Amino acid sequence: MSAQHLTQRVEVMVDGAPPARQLARASGVSEVVIEGQVVRCLVAGSFQPFLEALRGCEVIALQATPAHQKENTR
Numbered sequence: 433m434s435a436q437h438l439t440q441r442v443e444v445m446v447d448g449a450p451p452a453r454q455l456a457r458a459s460g461v462s463e464v465v466i467e468g469q470v471v472r473c474l475v476a477g478s479f480q481p482f483l484e485a486l487r488g489c490e491v492i493a494l495q496a497t498p499a500h501q502k503e504n505t506r
Contacts, residue, residue: 439476440496445469447490454485461485474499 444450450471456464458481464473475482475496 439474439499440479441499442471442473442475442482442494442496444471444486444491444495445493446471446486447492451485451489455482458482458485 446469450466460476461482462474
């Protein structure tokens with residue numbers, strides 16, 4: 433599978449409030465859920481728009497795992 437079509441399930445913890453609007457508008461980012469300092473979402477294709485949306489935030493932890501079709505239909 434090419435990186436262009438790869439979808440990752442991402443969880444990131446930031447110091448302070450996550451930039452909810454920027455994340456929701458970032459290309460390839462979907463299913464954004466914010467709980468306190470933790471953001472969970474899907475990132476399809478390049479991580480660059482996601483990372484740019486986090487610009488200025490101190491990232492404390494980041495985990496990305498491949499999202500599978502069955503997981504997306506919960």
